[in-house]
Amino acid sequence: MKTERYQSPLWRAAGAACLVLLAGAVLGSAQDQSQLNRSLKILYAGRPGSDREKDFVGFLRKHFDTVQTGDLQKFQEADTQGFDVTLLDWDWNEFKGPRPQLSPNFSLPLLTLGVPGGLICDRWRLKAGYL
Amino acid sequence: MENAAHVELLSHEVYRTPLTVQPEFEFRRTPENYRRSYFGPGKVPDQIKVWRVQNNQKGNVVARGAGFEDSPDAEILAVGFNHGKAYGDVGIGRQANVLQWGYSDPPSQMTEAGRRLFVNCIHYIRKFDGQTPLVRLQSSARTNAMSTASFLKIIAEKDRKKFFTSSFPEELWEKYQSDFDGLLAYYQANLELVYRDRVYRVDAEIQSLGLDSNRKVETLERLFELLKDDTRREVAQRLLDRYTDGRTTFDFQNGRDRIYFTDVGGYKFQVVPQGYLIAK
Numbered sequence: 431m432k433t434e435r436y437q438s439p440l441w442r443a444a445g446a447a448c449l450v451l452l453a454g455a456v457l458g459s460a461q462d463q464s465q466l467n468r469s470l471k472i473l474y475a476g477r478p479g480s481d482r483e484k485d486f487v488g489f490l491r492k493h494f495d496t497v498q499t500g501d502l503q504k505f506q507e508a509d510t511q512g513f514d515v516t517l518l519d520w521d522w523n524e525f526k527g528p529r530p531q532l533s534p535n536f537s538l539p540l541l542t543l544g545v546p547g548g549l550i551c552d553r554w555r556l557k558a559g560y561l
Numbered sequence: 562m563e564n565a566a567h568v569e570l571l572s573h574e575v576y577r578t579p580l581t582v583q584p585e586f587e588f589r590r591t592p593e594n595y596r597r598s599y600f601g602p603g604k605v606p607d608q609i610k611v612w613r614v615q616n617n618q619k620g621n622v623v624a625r626g627a628g629f630e631d632s633p634d635a636e637i638l639a640v641g642f643n644h645g646k647a648y649g650d651v652g653i654g655r656q657a658n659v660l661q662w663g664y665s666d667p668p669s670q671m672t673e674a675g676r677r678l679f680v681n682c683i684h685y686i687r688k689f690d691g692q693t694p695l696v697r698l699q700s701s702a703r704t705n706a707m708s709t710a711s712f713l714k715i716i717a718e719k720d721r722k723k724f725f726t727s728s729f730p731e732e733l734w735e736k737y738q739s740d741f742d743g744l745l746a747y748y749q750a751n752l753e754l755v756y757r758d759r760v761y762r763v764d765a766e767i768q769s770l771g772l773d774s775n776r777k778v779e780t781l782e783r784l785f786e787l788l789k790d791d792t793r794r795e796v797a798q799r800l801l802d803r804y805t806d807g808r809t810t811f812d813f814q815n816g817r818d819r820i821y822f823t824d825v826g827g828y829k830f831q832v833v834p835q836g837y838l839i840a841k
Contacts, residue, residue, distance in 0.1 A: 465579035467684060485667035493680050514690070515683050522665050523620030537693045539658050539686040544665035548622040551661050555697040557635050557825065558624045558654045558661035561646055 468495050473510060475500035476519040486519065502546075505530045507538075515539045520546035529553045562621040562663060565589065565611035566652050567640035575638055575685045580677040584612030589642065597711050598647035600704070600749060611642045614652070614675040615666035622663045623650035628702030628825035633839045634695040638682070647708060653682065657694040660686040692838055696826035703752055703824050706761035710745040729760050756803065756828045764803075766796050775804060776822035781830050782813050805830050 472494045476483045478501050490497040500509055502520055505528065510516045518540060520527030527546035532554060542550050545560065552559030568586065576582040588608040599605045615621075623641040626649035630636060634657045641652025641663055652663045660682055668676050709728045716724050725734055729744070737744035748755060751763040753774035767775045770793065774780055781804070787797035801807075804822075809832055811820055819833040833839065 466680070467579065467687075470683065470687060472683065482667050485669050489668035489676070494683075514687050517683075522667075535693055537658050537691045539690050540660070541683060541686055542659060542661045544663065545620065545622045547661050548624065548663060551624070551656075551659065554659070554694075555699075556659055556661075556694060557629050557632075557656045557696070557698065558651065558659065558663075559698065561623050561625045561650060 466493055468493065470494050470514040471496040471498075471512065473498050473500055473513040473516040474519065475502045475505045475509065475516060477502065477521055480521065482519070482521060486517070490517075502528045502530065507532050507536050510538045510540075513538070515541060517541045517543065518547060518550055519543040525549065562623045562641040562643040562646070562650075562652055563589075563618050564615045564621065564664070564666075565613045565642040567642060568610050568612060570637065570639060573638060575681050576678065578681060579684055580681055582674050582677045582681065584674040585672070586610055586612055592642075592644045594644060594646065595648040598649075598708050600707050605648060609642060612674060613672050614639075614664050614678070615671045617666050617670060620665040621652070622665070623652055624654055624661060624663065625701070626650040627704045627708070628823075629654060631702065631821075632696040632823045632826055632831070633821055633833050634692065634837070636840060638685075639678075653678075655686065655689070656696075657692040658686065658689045659694070688840070689838060695831065695833065695837070696823050698825055699827035700757045700825055703748075703755035703757070703761065706748040706755055707745055707752075709761075710741060710748055713741045713744070727760070730762055757824070758803075764800075766800055770796065770800075775800075775828075776824075778813070778817060778820050778822075778830075781805070781811060781820065781822075785811075804828060 472490055474483065474486055474490060474497060476486065476499070478499065483499060487497055487499060502518060505518070516538065523545050525545060527549070529550050548558065548560035589611055591605050591607055591609050595605045621641065623643050623646050626637065626640065626647065629651055635655065637651050637654050639653035641650055643650055654661055662679065662682060668679065671679065713721060713725060722734060733744065748761065753776065754764045754767055755761055756764055756775055764775050767780070770787065772780050772783060784797045784801050787793045806829055811830065811832060816832065820830060821833065822830050
């Protein structure tokens with residue numbers, strides 16, 4: 431009975447459609463991945479040894495070949511030399527995290543994260559500062 | 562900010578490149594603070610269409626949306642759905658070489674769409690290598706005069722005058738102390754003339770010259786022309802002192818499209834440097 435059901439034209443068509451969708455998703459994902467610039471060199475400056483650091487770094491390494499870590503507490507702008515993008519992060523929702531200073535003409539790409547990031551932007555008097 | 566973003570900006574390239582971000586949409590009840598902080602056109606709907614960026618509802622942060630894009634170095638990438646701040650406040654935003662991601666969850670707690678957008682943001686900010694901010698926060702945007710006026714109603718009566726005079730000229734207290742809607746309407750009607758000099762003021766001198774805005778390039782050009790008019794030179798110079806830094810030179814013939822006015826940068830006209838990357 432069960433076999434007959436799956437051999438019906440309707441079920442075969444549905445199965446074929448599923449395969450097409452699955453193949454599309456796999457190909458789409460592969461196509462997406464090929465668009466990634468894996469060679470970007472990434473510095474993640476956060477809280478060394480934290481679960482949060484592991485979470486971010488594990489994720490970043492799936493998308494970029496070079497991912498190094500740093501300690502936001504000791505961060506200096508010279509640390510960004512040689513990296514394409516630097517991420518500045520600290521614990522989740524932490525109001526007392528480090529807020530490094532930068533010179534006004536610092537121009538390398540930075541991505542700041544969450545509440546600590548907002549407070550860092552605030553210190554730099556940027557529009558993205560903590561509200 | 563909650564764990565979601567508004568949907569208005571999904572056509573931006575950061576949602577398409579290099580990864581395709583495919584958010585799942587949902588509707589959430591409009592927060593009451595949106596009604597207090599939205600001044601048209603029309604009214605805010607009863608529900609807001611959003612997409613979930615991550616799991617956690619708490620621990621996220623927005624930046625002020627008012628004035629965020631009043632200089633060409635800054636752009637909003639995601640409006641943050643929030644219950645505590647204002648309609649239009651910024652969940653993800655960029656100014657020059659710095660991109661602030663206001664959501665707090667690590668990747669394992671992001672949605673697939675959130676993770677993809679995060680990867681795209683890393684690629685996107687790379688494009689702004691070498692760009693420094695054109696503007697540093699000096700003041701707040703003129704629309705904050707309206708937000709503040711609408712906020713007066715919920716301030717305890719004993720504190721109202723102090724609150725009022727910290728944001729508005731004392732001479733307006735007599736007229737509007739029991740008519741905050743009137744105060745709001747006054748600033749709304751004169752929005753193009755508002756500037757901030759400790760408090761939000763409507764620029765009567767701009768009006769006296771027959772000009773309808775303090776932030777149009779035409780106004781700046783006219784003020785320079787009026788320096789040649791003996792009868793209006795003095796007021797024109799005073800306005801140029803108010804709205805320029807006195808050092809910047811403006812090329813109205815060949816560099817007109819590079820002149821901009823920023824509220825949050827101190828209510829000044831400024832010029833975008835040659836070669837500066839504007840991603841709009």
